[in-house]
Amino acid sequence: MLKKSYTKTKKSCRVTFKLATEAEAQKASLLGEFNAWDKKAHPMKKLKDGSFSVTVSLDAGSDYRFRYLLDGEEWTNDEAPDAVVFNRFGGQDCVVTV
8 A cells, every 4th residue: 555745845755655464474675666676775664463564755756666575585566556567577566656
């Protein structure tokens, strides 16, 4: 799930990425074009209900591909991204538009 909050100037947007509790993962990371798909750049916080969350500031006026990595090995997608596109590995990437 995505929650967006734009700055007053509309030049950037704080996006909160939340991954539901569907997976019994111990840790999760947000990877995407905005962090060069670096699994260490945006670790997600595990919440009391078992879901994961992280907030990232992104430049407005762009689309960014992203996915979640669970326990360092299992890829999963957001349940309600702005769009979904195929990637070069035969899978699908989520897209957030800001």
